[in-house]
Amino acid sequence: MAASLAAGAARAQSTDAAMPGMDMPRPAPQAAPKGMGMDQMEGALGPYLMTREASGTSWQPDASPHEAIHVREGDWLVMFHGQIIGVWDSQSGPRGGDKGFVSGMLMAMAQRPLGDGELQLRAMLSPDPQMGPAGYPLLLATGETANGKTPLVDRQHPHDLFMELSASYAWKLGRAASAFVYAGLPGEPAFGPPAFMHRLSVMDSPEAPISHHWLDSTHISFGVVTGGLVVGDWKLEASAYNGREPDQHRYDIETGALDSTAVRLSWNPTRNWALQASWADEISPEQLEPGVDQHKVSASAIYTVPVGDHGWWSTTAAWGRRSSQGVDLDAWVLESAVKPASAWTIFSRAERVDNDELIPALLDRGPAFTVGKVSLGAIHDWPVGEHLLFGLGGLYALDFVPGALKAAYGSTEPHGAMAFVRLKLR
Template identity: 60%
Template sequence: MKIEFLAAASALALVTLPLPAYAQHQHMPGMDMPMPKKAPAKNAPAKKATAKGKPKTLKAKPQPSHQHAAPVAATPPSPVQPEPMPMDHSQMDHGAMPMGTPEAARPMDHSSMPPGEVNGGEHTGHGSMLSALGPYPMSRDSSGTAWQPDTSEHTGLMTQSGDWMLMAHGVLNLVYDHQSARRGDDKAFASGMLMGMAQRPLGDGTLQFKAMVSPDPIMGRRGYPLLLASGETANGTDRLIDRQHPHDFFMELSASASQNIGPKSSVFIYAGLPGEPAFGPPAFMHREAILDSPEAPISHHWLDSTHITFGVLTGGLVLDRFKAEVSRFNAREPDQHRWNIETGPLDSTSVRLSWNPTRELALQGSWGHFEDPEQLEPGVNQKRWSASALYAREIAPGWKLAGTLAWGRKTIEHHKDDAYVAEASLKHDAWTIFGRGEITENREILDTEEHGPASTVGKVSLGAVRDFRLAEHLSIGAGGLFAVNFVPDSLASLYGGNNPVGAMAFLRLKFD
């Protein structure tokens, strides 16, 4: 079984190998350049002298200045009035354009391009806008306060209303799911999310509000069939095994405030009910490498199940490409009531360190103490560790590669169980190919009252989706995926074999 899994995982890894780039792009300077003096015309008559015998000087008309241009040293007045130099906007450095820039002057997205590259094409992200949490590109922000590469896709419909910058984004998936084997099932369901954001300047920083809702509760308490998945209870009394739980209707209701403490540094505070504490990589539906897949990972409860936490307070420090965060939060998993807002004491703690060494790479390591997280295991605490690397790069004109490598560990009492994940996607025009490979050490898969021995299980999935543009900010996509699961001999009788399979076909509607 392990040999079969490694062979399948190796095939998936081939997707993550970067192709040679066809061209290297040099960083273009900004528009902060000295204005050349106009040379006097040939045979031009001499200027008339004033009463004191000195030539009369003319005041130069003020030149338009970039908001972040460096101060220009004072120069002696020119005897000739200079003509305004036309600005080459293709050379403008928009990497530090402030959030409050009027809509007409707001730059297009260049998050998928090397710094300074502008070609006049149409872009959908907002990498050229500043984050609400500090003086760095908005495209670096992902779910909660997590970071992703600066070159990541960051779509949304954006507009300006006074001092407020508003953004909206949404996706709706209609899925038919087939999971084979004795523990499998078939189901049609809807999933997705609708997100809204509002931010405005606050002193030398930014105030931001975010809201995100999901249609997941419509699918019912039992969620959808997903072999080898385990996690929250479906009805408050039974474990949810070989099924993925629906997310709550309220996925995020949060506020944040930041203040810059230097040209590349800031402090911020973030609060959510619900929100996402500083633990793990971005949630799976926000990771560019796999966000096109309609299925949740079986490693969800090792890495990112905290993305819906009912009670979060996070403080953070940004120093250029480094970020340190500490969260206090309510670690209890959402219960079986998916439409309400829950409360609980902020008695759990997490710490996360993030580093983006280049625009294409985002690294994080995190630790958390989870107080009483499982509804069916009162009084049992957990400790979790996580480390991840996210990658995103345009490898050739029109070709975008994204990848994820992640590890998570859950410690429950004296048990230490690990999960490993590799994800990748390749985008070209309207097509996206995506895949994921996972290994987890799962003690819940046997569905016993107490944690049994850990079973090492794995999964490899591969899929594709094709989008069709319906309007400027609306598209529809059609896709599917196929998955092969790997179970040890000790579980083969439960599944009817060592390699049960699953498949999904889906339509999706995207508003961006």
């Protein structure tokens, strides 16, 4: 799925106004009476600015800008965000292909004080199932299946219709501390950085990262319960969740035992930085490999700073490792985006991945290859209504494969391009 709100943490405002300059002290979070700006509101999970909250229970820098339409109804604050993206995708060589598809998301969030804490409800839907079970062509991407029998290779799988249906409740433990519980069917466990379609550094790109299954593929786990403790700018949390990835049926709600575990430590040392380290033990995550478990670790750093009156610059560096049956596979990601003015956003990403699914064997995974991808793109937005933007964008990606794979990917360097249009609520 392409760009979206950093899920559930919308700084609902009707303009593109950026946060104040980074040399200013952080304002103290406080309860939000009517009329208070969203960049002064307290988060749903703790006594910090709402702008810190990203997908699931993950954190991003406090300086992150957000947009959403928000409505006050008594004690409830209701927020809406969404975008629909039409993409034409062209991937080179015998493993590539051309396809037009629609992606995006629609999200609603409702939040209110309740007792001694804060209640939040979220729902997020995706049009991805309309792509068909095989998703879209994307060189070097692997993971999941279109038919329950063979793995998807050089394609990005679609997300399910229901991307998040969750609830959370946080208890205040003092001026700078809280405890919270989060549950989702589906939802996102405490692993990795914010999911890629919610990271400001690349959320405007319609192209999924090839490192998705190392860092953030758990963001639509069908069954999650997370408990956490926030003390100042630190957060420690643990999740029990259903480790099995969604199957090829994209319109249903799946269930399963909460058999997997994740633990994450997050730290926001300043309003411009968000750091995390996490670990997960997943029980039989792959539908085509029942009984094969995976162990994952990840670490990431996100830096975000305002640019001018209406812009920003955000960069994410992340590393992830998947370990299974004695084999360790690493993924490295560096992505950055800059919005120099309200109309333009320029985004880029570089990845290096160890992948043993590119040449699947009959009874086992194939050999591991180190591959890479770099992409560069841009989008221009025009306001077409008080709360609606129309965008036109494109990107180009260059893929890097070792000599042993060159014949499989064609005589020229493999590459891909996407052109896209977008309607976005603001």
